[in-house]
Amino acid sequence: MQIVPSDPTPPTPSGATPGDEISCNARVLQGEVEWFGEVLDARLELHFQQPSKVSDIREIPPPDLSSDPSHYAELVREQAMGFEERLVFILALLPHIRPQALDTLFIRNQNLDRGFTEFGGRRGSSHGGFLPTVETAAFLLAGEELDRRFRITSFFERDHPLIRGELLRVDIPGAGEPFFSAALGVTTEALNRVTSGATHKPDYSISFPAKLITTRLEWDELVLAPEVLEEIQGVNGWLKHSRTILGDWGLGRALKPGFRCLFWGPPGTGKTLTATLIGQTIGSEVYRIDLSMVVSKYIGETEKNLASIFDQAQNKRWILFFDEADALFGTRTQTTNSNDRHANQEIAYLLQRVEDFPGLVILATNLRANIDEAFARRFQSIVYFPMPDRDLRLRLWKGLEGSGCRFQEDVDLEVIAERYELSGGAILNVVRHGAIRALDRGDPAIGVSDLVDGIRKELRKEGRTP
């Protein structure tokens, strides 16, 4: 009998396997490294006045990536990288993907018996190869032409798209040392993307006070009054058509590209859930920033941390969701001490970034009155999430039943929906509490007393009596 080997990586429905993706990235990087090698050779020939095929390195064209499907090519197109950007980017990538390609730069200056200062570079503590610095990039791009050297400085400044876009990293040079001696590298994120294709999702940390929020619920499970849904559809409509409106219709000169939205209403009424679903619809990640956390804990660091969130968000089309927005956007406090002054400065900074952000920013609060009036006027949409009425509550209860939650036969959801004014979040808590109680008792379904007990707890939480 003949054994037919089975295919270890079955193709995904789209026809591409993760393995395919990696080979595709590898093939393109191989080409890019070879191009880099030719450019480096030419630069050295020109520098040491040896015969060369070219009189300027720019005569050596980089591979054409205009229709290549790899992640690297995608990035090159996304950032509209030209000859110089590509050369700097591949230089920064080399220690990770082909470290020996830079070994030539270790050649010694025979006259002085030391390395060539003009090549820049540094050594790592355990990496044996040549690690590029800004000087290395300058040598490649400018050689000894001062004019070019001055021009390329902008490449390594904070505003350059490759740096803002979190692709290149330029470290701070040692104290008193020239800027060009700064180490040049790539971010882990960029490296992962162009090699394994993995997109990295930053973790919540002190320097990144934002958290990715997701849901397994779908739009049709969101229970909102028609007028609320209509408002939300307005936001979705903007996301869908903003490109056309700003571009083809030429309104981009008058309108700012961003969209700011305020969700307000009592706790548990679906504000966070709605924000997450909006993200799901347009395929954007939603990051939640807890402002009470940002403001109280990191006075002084706030600007830097927020800047990093905004920069990344801008590049990756994230939706920013500011929870407990009143912490920052509340009526600004009269300054009495230096901490207040500091907080006010941070508020001003944040407001500016929110205003300038070209994507969707959603702010959520329980108390509309806490939002500064001047600021409220700047929202394109203000959506009120009321407590659900009887019909909506019934839909919420039935929704949970529909997704598999079991109630005993004598549980009349209509009566419960009618009698108890609870938010969607509270209903969910009641069901969780009831399920635990029932299962503890060995009962396969939630009974009336479980529900009543849970409802009491929820109402007490809100300071109400059942």
Ligand SMILES: Nc1ncnc2c1ncn2[C@@H]1O[C@H](COP(=O)(O)OP(=O)(O)OP(=O)(O)O)[C@@H](O)[C@H]1O
């Ligand atoms: N309108 C709703 N439709 C469906 N499910 C809801 C709704 N409101 C709340 N829920 C359920 O309750 C959970 C909590 O709601 P959510 O976190 O969206 O409330 P919220 O308005 O953001 O509250 P808070 O003001 O406390 O942040 C949701 O994940 C969902 O399961």
Ligand SMILES: [Mg+2]
């Ligand atoms: Mg919420």
